[in-house]
Amino acid sequence: MLPFFKRKNNDKPKMTGNESTVSSEELLNETSEQEAEQNQIHTELSIHPEWTLSKEDQYSFQFLNMECPPLLPNQVSLSGINLQEEKEGTYQVTAFIRNSLSKAITLHETTLVLLDSEDQVLGRKTFDLSDAGTIPGQSSRPWNFLFTDKDLFTTSLPEEGWKLAFQLKPSSRKHSLDLENSWDQTLADKDKEKLKEMVEKLDPPKAGEVNFMGLQASKKDDGNLHVTMLIRNGNEKNIKLEQIPLQVEDAEGDMVAKGGFTLNDFEVKANTSKPWTFIFPKELIQKENADLSHWKAYPIQKQTK
Template sequence: MSQEKQNVEMELSLTERFDAVVSDVQKDIMNEEISGLEPIKENDINISTIYVFDDGDEIEAKVYFRNGFPKKVNFEYLPLIMVNSNGDIVASKIFDLRDMGDIPTGGARPWKLYFEKSCVNMEKFSSENCKIIFDRSIKAVNYAKFEFESFPEEFSDFKGEFQRFLENLPNIEKGKFSASVFNIALRQDGNLIVTAIMRNSVEKAVKIEEIPVTIKDENDNVITGGKFQLNDFSISPMKARVCTLAFSTNLDPLDIDTSKWKAIFQ
C-alpha cells in the first residue's frame, strides 16, 4: 500500500525586489490569504486564484503559485487558462514568468496576471466565478538529471559546494541547454570572474565556441559584457561543466558588493 501524501506547510515567498518594497501590513494580508487556501500535498504544484476583475483594457488576476516539491521550481513560459464556474474556457494565454524567479520548497509566490480583452470571451466572463488554472493539455515535462564531467582541478576543494549547487538548480527539460551562475567575484586586480555551470540535456554532445555574456547589478544596470571565445569546450549529453569567464575592469573591489549581481547569457 502506498503511503498517503502529507500536506505541505506553506509560507509567503517574495522575490527580492518585492520583498524590499512590500510593507509588513501587506505581508500580513498575504499570509492571511495563504492560510485560507486549500492545503496542497507533497510533490504537487498549485495555482490558486485570489481575485479576477475587469480592469478596463484587460482582465487582472491575482494568484499564488505554491510549490509542494522537495526542491525549488521556476517557470519560464507557462500556458494558463481562465475558466468560469461551468468549466468553460474564458481565456488562454502563455505567460512569460521568468521574472517570478525560483519558488522554494513550501513557498507561496503571489503574482498578478493580465489577460488582454482580445483573448477573453467576455460573454462567459464574470469576476465572481472565474479562476486561473494550468493548461492540462500540455504534456508532462520530462526533466533531465546531470552529473559533472571534466571537473576543474583548481576547484576540487569546493566540489561539494558545486555538487549541491547543481542538485538545487531548477529542472530543465530534456533537449534543452542551460547556463547558471555559480559565483561572480571581483578580484583585487580588477578582473571580474564569472563562474557558471553549463548543463546539456540534448541527446548529443554540444560544443560551445562563443558565448555572449552581460553582467548587471542588482538594479539591472549593465556593468560590462562581451563575447567569449571558448577553446575545445564541449559538454556530453546529460552532463554539466564548470565554465569560468574573466572580464578586465577598472572596478575597485573595496567599494563594490557583487553578491547580487547577475550574468545574462544572450
C-alpha cells in the first residue's frame, strides 16, 4: 500500500478530487426517516478495523473529513482524496465513502466511473465494495480503488478536479402515465390515450430527477387561473409530494401568479408522469390579461443565504 499523503514542508493535506453523490434509495433502496428534519449532515471519520494508520495519516484523514461539505439526508457519496500511480500501469485512487443515513450500510459489487472535471469518463471498473466493510451511520470511510490500464480509457489522468462516481443501472421499466383515481374515473378515454401517447413519446426524465412540464393554462369565468402540469418522476421508487410552491409566467416573461399548494397523500409512482391541475384563486393573480399563448410554470426554489 502506498503512503496516503505526499507532503512537502509540512504542508496541510489537500483533497485533489471532487465529490459525487447519489440517493441512498436509488443505490441501495435504503432511507432513514429521522433525517427528514436535518438539512445538513456532517459525517464522522470511520477507519476500517483492519487498517493500521500512522498518527500522521490519521490526522490527515481527520482534517480532510472536516473539510468535506455536509451531505443532505439519504445520500451516499464518493469524495476524492488523491490519485497517484502505484506502479507503471496501476493507479491508486483514494476516496471517502460517505453515508448520510443514520443507520449503517454495506455496499456490494458496484461499478464506478472515474471522471474528469467536465464529467468525461476516464475509466470504469466494477469493485466488490463489501471489502470496505460496514459503513456506520453518518460517517466517512476512506478506501482505496485500484485502476489498471485495462480499466482506463486514457493514459493522461488529471492531478486535480477528477471524481469517482457510482454508475447506476439504467431503469428497465418504461416511463409511463400515472393517473390519480379521480382523473381515471372522469377523463374521457380519448383524452387518456392522448396523454399516454404524449408521455411515451417524450424523453423520460433523468435517473433520480423530478421535473414539471406545463400542459394547459386557462383563465376561468370566476377569475381563477387553472394550470395543468405533468409531474415527472425519474426515480426507481414512488415519491410523495406535500407542498409545491409554483410560479406562472406568460409569453412576455411576466409573473402571472404565484402561490403554494398543499397536497394530501399525493404520490407519483416510480418512472411515471402524473398530470395535476393547480388552481390559483383570483386573489393570487398578479397580471390581468396575461398572454397565455406561451407560458411556463415551475416550482419556486428556496433561496439560501
